[in-house]
Amino acid sequence: MLQLLATFFLAALNSHLAQPAPAATRLDVLQEIWNFDIQAPSCPNPFNSGSHELISMTLVGTAQHDVADIDPATIKIWSEHCAAGPVTPLRYNYDDKTTPVLPGPGCDFTSQAPDGILDLNVQFRKTDVQSGLGLGSCAPGTFVRVFVSAKLMNGCGIFGLDCVRVQ
Numbered sequence: 001m002l003q004l005l006a007t008f009f010l011a012a013l014n015s016h017l018a019q020p021a022p023a024a025t026r027l028d029v030l031q032e033i034w035n036f037d038i039q040a041p042s043c044p045n046p047f048n049s050g051s052h053e054l055i056s057m058t059l060v061g062t063a064q065h066d067v068a069d070i071d072p073a074t075i076k077i078w079s080e081h082c083a084a085g086p087v088t089p090l091r092y093n094y095d096d097k098t099t100p101v102l103p104g105p106g107c108d109f110t111s112q113a114p115d116g117i118l119d120l121n122v123q124f125r126k127t128d129v130q131s132g133l134g135l136g137s138c139a140p141g142t143f144v145r146v147f148v149s150a151k152l153m154n155g156c157g158i159f160g161l162d163c164v165r166v167q
């Protein structure tokens, strides 16, 4: 009887392991990387601590990525590893502001001129970004990676990356 129970348990365990991954795991797979450009077309992106101005950040449209598919209400920015944030934008607008560049792990991006494809520009209060991402404690000249997350109208998650240089 004991052997029969052990066999049943192993069969149930194997069956469980063969099941598809939970939905939460599959959503991670669906996430897309989009081009994200802070203060386009300037580079590097100086961030003046204590400034009460707005800072512009752009989700860059491409032939494959139509910015009209983004739900603007879901746009948020975060610090590395989501250690700080999110910060939500004050407002947004659609404009052809720049050309996409391939995202990389560092802060060595270059910005280009408009390319005829619509981009989604979001404006944040610098004071919100400074306090929300903890930039006030960064030494002048420090490059800080800023991550953006959002959802498309179909629910797919997207994210992007750019940097600011704290002044």
Ligand SMILES: [Ca+2]
Pocket: 060, 061, 095, 096, 097, 098, 099, 100, 114, 115, 116, 117, 118, 119
């Ligand atoms: Ca563009």
